[in-house]
Amino acid sequence: GRSCALSASPHAAGAGPGPGENQTTAIIDVNPPRGTRDFPPDDMRLRTWLFHNFREVARLFAFEEVDFPVLESEALFIRKAGEEITEQLYSFEDKGGRRVALRPELTPSLARLVIQKGKSVSLPLKWFAIGQCWRYERTTRGRRREHYQWNMDIIGVPGVAAEAELIFSIVTLFKRLGLTASDVGFKVSSRKVLQAVLQCYSIPENLFGEVCVIIDKMEKVPLSEIEKKLTSIGISLEAIKGLVQVLSLKSLPQLEELLGAAGDAVADLKQLFILAEQYGYSQWIHFDASVVRGLAYYTGIVFEGFDRQGNLRAICGGGRYDKLLSTFGGDDIPACGFGFGDAVIIELLKDKGLLPMLTHTVDDIVFPLDLELQGPAAMVASTLRQKGRSVELVLENKRLKWVFKHAERINASRLILVGDSEWQRGMVRVKNLSTREEQDLKVDELE
Numbered sequence: 001g002r003s004c005a006l007s008a009s010p011h012a013a014g015a016g017p018g019p020g021e022n023q024t025t026a027i028i029d030v031n032p033p034r035g036t037r038d039f040p041p042d043d044m045r046l047r048t049w050l051f052h053n054f055r056e057v058a059r060l061f062a063f064e065e066v067d068f069p070v071l072e073s074e075a076l077f078i079r080k081a082g083e084e085i086t087e088q089l090y091s092f093e094d095k096g097g098r099r100v101a102l103r104p105e106l107t108p109s110l111a112r113l114v115i116q117k118g119k120s121v122s123l124p125l126k127w128f129a130i131g132q133c134w135r136y137e138r139t140t141r142g143r144r145r146e147h148y149q150w151n152m153d154i155i156g157v158p159g160v161a162a163e164a165e166l167i168f169s170i171v172t173l174f175k176r177l178g179l180t181a182s183d184v185g186f187k188v189s190s191r192k193v194l195q196a197v198l199q200c201y202s203i204p205e206n207l208f209g210e211v212c213v214i215i216d217k218m219e220k221v222p223l224s225e226i227e228k229k230l231t232s233i234g235i236s237l238e239a240i241k242g243l244v245q246v247l248s249l250k251s252l253p254q255l256e257e258l259l260g261a262a263g264d265a266v267a268d269l270k271q272l273f274i275l276a277e278q279y280g281y282s283q284w285i286h287f288d289a290s291v292v293r294g295l296a297y298y299t300g301i302v303f304e305g306f307d308r309q310g311n312l313r314a315i316c317g318g319g320r321y322d323k324l325l326s327t328f329g330g331d332d333i334p335a336c337g338f339g340f341g342d343a344v345i346i347e348l349l350k351d352k353g354l355l356p357m358l359t360h361t362v363d364d365i366v367f368p369l370d371l372e373l374q375g376p377a378a379m380v381a382s383t384l385r386q387k388g389r390s391v392e393l394v395l396e397n398k399r400l401k402w403v404f405k406h407a408e409r410i411n412a413s414r415l416i417l418v419g420d421s422e423w424q425r426g427m428v429r430v431k432n433l434s435t436r437e438e439q440d441l442k443v444d445e446l447e
């Protein structure tokens with residue numbers, strides 16, 4: 001028998017290529033799972049830049065950051081309204097036999113946390129989160145299965161001042177990214193418009209969510225299919241005609257004519273446009289009755305950000321969801337919020353030539369001229385780091401030519417050489433890599 005594992009040849013047959021043998025194919029698939037992305041440094045810098053802008057806007061609007069598990073109970077997302085988001089739920093049974101899901105959106109988790117906190121938090125709440133969301137899309141469409149969403153939610157404010165503030169926070173983000181009202185805009189409507197029509201035809205309230213989800217596809221599938229689906233859930237042809245008519249309205253006066261000024265729908269929308277005027281972002285938004293959004297839980301104002309060129313899918317979307325918390329067993333707490341994905345916005349910025357140039361830069365590169373000086377070089381690096389400078393310490397015995405090349409690659413501002421003769425005098429040689437100026441400095445003179 002073998003004395004110990006070490007004596008076994010690590011390259012017994014079938015153990016893969018040995019040292020020096022080239023690896024033609026990797027042993028494992030080095031690509032991420034279908035529909036998911038890696039973020040190597042360049043992509044990660046762009047993502048960090050985008051998320052920094054999300055966080056900065058949230059700070060300007062005094063929102064507090066929250067987070068939740070990517071994994072939630074499946075029950076949080078089971079809604080009987082035929083939404084794409086629930087049909088594509090990334091759910092499974094865990095080893096404890098529990099039905100769990102990778103969250104497809106953040107709003108239900110936020111609602112769960114608000115209810116969990118109950119009386120221990122005072123309303124209104126202004127919370128934001130940036131989280132990865134998942135869907136299990138049939139590979140036929142080869143689309144992404146994950147994206148990161150920035151969510152901002154105002155909990156406990158019944159009036160449309162909350163929606164006005166939320167839309168302005170997105171306008172603020174767009175401006176920070178260099179986009180103007182000529183590049184992007186918001187279509188705004190209210191689900192109370194649909195509610196009013198359904199009431200006219202005495203369609204039961206419980207069909208409201210389902211009707212909205214079907215209607216949301218209005219511009220994506222032929223009208224005949226919409227009519228077929230609506231009929232299949234018991235909506236009369238007459239009611240369908242009424243719905244289609246109201247959805248084609250393009251102005252608030254037209255809506256008022258049809259619904260009368262009485263209904264909340266018109267009043268809410270009028271108030272929202274007045275506030276937008278006062279905020280100074282009227283030119284960013286317009287009423288469009290065809291905006292429904294595909295989530296069943298919206299109950300009032302709904303809006304979506306879009307690129308005016310019309311090349312891309314919606315950039316973001318949101319609205320009021322006054323009933324969601326009570327459907328989870330919480331109190332009847334009004335709420336509104338939006339989701340803003342990390343993919344369409346980057347496509348738009350690319351199209352507009354607005355992607356930032358982000359490079360990996362360091363302040364100093366420290367290089368011991370020979371191996372005995374590794375200790376002193378580490379101390380020099382530590383002194384500089386304590387002063388807040390980012391320092392690349394060369395960890396191997398490299399030729400000076402390599403060090404200069406590397407300094408260029410990482411955009412270092414200074415090269416600090418730790419040499420024997422200088423070190424004997426407690427000095428190091430400092431090269432400013434932009435001015436080429438060179439000087440010997442005492443370590444504690446470095447700043």
Ligand SMILES: Nc1ccc(Br)nc1
Pocket residue numbers: 085104105133134135144145146147
């Ligand atoms: N809901 C959702 C999740 C993931 C992606 Br990608 N798109 C939408």
